Amino acid sequence: MEKMCEATVNENLDNEHNPFPPQSQNGVDYVCDRSKIQPPFSVVIATLLYCAEFVSAAVMCSAYDESEDHVWLGLTITFMLVPAVLTQLTLTFIHRDLGRDRPLVLFLHLLLLGPVIRCIEALVIYFQAGRREEPYVTISRKIRLKKGQGTPTESEIGHSERKLAAHRNAFKRTAVIQAFLGSTPQLTLQLYATIQEKYRPAERVALIAITLLSITYGALVCSVLAIQIKYDDYKVRLRPVAYLCLVLWRGLEIATRTTALVLFSTALTYWVVPLGLVNLLFFFFLPWVKFWRKKGSLPENVEKNMSKLGTVVVLCLFTFLYSAINIFCWSAVQLDLADRDLIEKQMSWGRLALYYGVRFIENTFLVVMWYFFKTDYYEYVCAPLVAVQLVVCYSLAVLFMMLFYQYCHPCRRLFRHNVADCLRCTCCRRSAQPRTPTAADQQFTLPPDLTSQLGDCETALFDDVEVVD
DSSP: OTTOOOOOOOOBOSOTTOOSOOOOTTSOOOOOOGGGSOOOHHHHHHHHHHHHHHHHHHHHHHHHHHHTOHHHHHHHHHHHHHHHHHHHHHHHHHHTGGGSOOHHHHHHHHTTOHHHHHHHHHHHHHHHTTSSOOOEEEEEEEEEEETTEEEEEEEEEEHHHHHHHHHHHHHHHHHHHHIIIIIHHHHHHHHHHHHHHTOOOHHHHHHHHHHHHHHHHHHHHHHHHHHHHHTTTEEEEOOHHHHHHHHHHHHHHHHHHHHHHHHHHHHSGGGHHHHHHHHHHHHHHHHHHHHHHHTOOOOSOSSTTOOHHHHHHHHHHHHHHHHHHHHHSOOSOOBOTTSTTSBOOSOOHHHHHHHHHHHHHHHHHHHHHHHHHOOGGGTTSOHHHHHHHHHHHHHHHHHHHHHIIIIIOTTGGGOSSOHHHHHTTHHHHTTTSOOOOOHHHHHOOOOOOGGGGSOHHHHHHTOOEESOO
16 A cells, blocks of 8 residues: 555656766755656646536536435435545545644545645645755666666655655545545446436536546556556556557446446346445455465554554455445456555456456346346337447457557566467466567566665655656
């Protein structure tokens, strides 16, 4: 959990032969240059999505109140307030504001405006950076991958960059919480209400579009964080085409999955509840069963001065979020509660294939059940065409996923096997013997692990995710 954070660091030392950071004439180490600090785009995007979804849900609640739809009103308010409260608690917990004298910030959190004031703080830090010299906090050492070659790089980290790193870290977590604990049930509810009431008001269409964007962004954050955590020794960069592939993969996957669940719920309303509970409980208890089989001990670095009961509560909330993600899309990470980072860093093609294989069968089953038990609302809808479109869209999502891991993954050269190998089943045939090195492998030599010289906090705070590979 400590490594699920990001700081965009672009300042490489000009003189690689000089192991000491440059110093100014007055003896102060100068590092912070505003032109080299990336804007906090992730903070702004997460804040805009939070505000847009909250406002659109409030407008929709007003419409439900006027039409006296008390059931839809109560559920919409629930899915609006619960993620908003969790977002405030997450921001307060990460920034540790309870032990600091910041009454205005805490008051705005009580008003559910915490993300707004945090976003303003991040923008103020960014625009004020570089106006005066400041001592560097630490030096970030990473390995830069380019055309199969690893090059050690060093970057000086100033106070402004460190504060922006904390804000990015917090907003990435809140984006995932907002997406999968608020937007996904809200999207499912509004689609179900649209079919049941047989009309589409503009307020509901806007809310559906915003929640779909929020879920797609949350899934995108999960994918980027998974890469960042698994390859934390490397300076990871994603090309624009990689982001495009990720958006298409995640957008099609989530839209198809949500539509299949909603269609199934309109035909067999009472069966969708046990189906959702089975999925939720399976993914919730899976990490705990693995933890019990390993006979591991609880990690002690979740939070300082936290009791075992508090650690268990935090881990339960973490696994609940993990299970909520996996109900709608691939979480891109596997939990290991016995590990200090709580994440398995090994890539498992077998689990990936198993997840998408089972999910494809389940979605197809849901669509088939809807086709045979559909209501009269679909009398003027070509049901076979809808079913085929859903199956094709999910297949396209799987295709974009394979294209990403095969051609767009920033660390694909470090894979022992790629997607093509798995499709040819070479993993099974060569499991008993090591892979024969190719000419590219002989040319590629891993540089020494420079990040081992850093402390855990420094390595955690300054992982990079940028825009070219």
